[in-house]
Amino acid sequence: MSFPEIVSRERWRAAREELRRKEQAVERARAALGEERRRLPVVEVADEYVFEGGDGKATLLDLFGDRAQLVVHHFMFAPEQEAGCPCCAAFLDQIGPLAHLRARDTAFAAVSLAPFTRLLPFKARMGWTLPWYSSCPSDFNRDFEATVDRAGAPAERPGLSCFLRDGDRIFHTYSVYDDALDGIGALSGLLDLTAVGRHPHGGDRLRLHDEYDH
Numbered sequence: 001m002s003f004p005e006i007v008s009r010e011r012w013r014a015a016r017e018e019l020r021r022k023e024q025a026v027e028r029a030r031a032a033l034g035e036e037r038r039r040l041p042v043v044e045v046a047d048e049y050v051f052e053g054g055d056g057k058a059t060l061l062d063l064f065g066d067r068a069q070l071v072v073h074h075f076m077f078a079p080e081q082e083a084g085c086p087c088c089a090a091f092l093d094q095i096g097p098l099a100h101l102r103a104r105d106t107a108f109a110a111v112s113l114a115p116f117t118r119l120l121p122f123k124a125r126m127g128w129t130l131p132w133y134s135s136c137p138s139d140f141n142r143d144f145e146a147t148v149d150r151a152g153a154p155a156e157r158p159g160l161s162c163f164l165r166d167g168d169r170i171f172h173t174y175s176v177y178d179d180a181l182d183g184i185g186a187l188s189g190l191l192d193l194t195a196v197g198r199h200p201h202g203g204d205r206l207r208l209h210d211e212y213d214h
């Protein structure tokens with residue numbers, strides 16, 4: 001990397017103030033976009049999806065628990081794989097205690113295509129305690145566009161889907177996929193504040209957290 005220019009504190013402060021004005025414009029635009037996102041119409045979920053988790057079979061309604069909202073992380077983990085996607089794993093590493101979400105009437109769960117018997121040892125390896133379910137063999141991934149056709153073949157992509165309940169009725173409110181997740185996780189958000197950014201050493205790729213050479 002090329003080292004940033006070294007300047008006096010006064011010049012840094014002036015440059016920082018100029019950048020701050022631009023950041024504030026982006027923050028205002030982000031807030032307005034958030035308001036628009038919350039005004040999106042919703043779609044009722046009519047299908048009875050069945051998942052498999054630590055307590056056996058579960059419906060989409062079960063994933064809510066007693067919360068009004070549900071955020072599902074579409075975690076890329078194909079049925080034939082032994083380990084999950086490193087980028088999805090890095091995202092999940094950042095979620096932290098779910099108490100913050102639960103206190104805001106929101107449940108969280110990861111959902112993957114792989115059978116639960118494959119998810120369980122990987123979940124233990126990563127040290128995660130959050131809810132994780134297999135959607136196999138349902139159409140959940142396809143219906144919420146976490147599995148799409150690329151070059152004539154099905155392909156997974158990472159994403160988040162949000163749901164809202166009204167009694168036993170479930171509504172799909174929002175989804176986001178691929179690179180649009182980058183600004184959501186704490187890791188990417190923190191690295192974006194640094195001089196080097198997200199990709200030190202010429203673009204070091206994300207790995208599973210137990211695969212880094214410490």
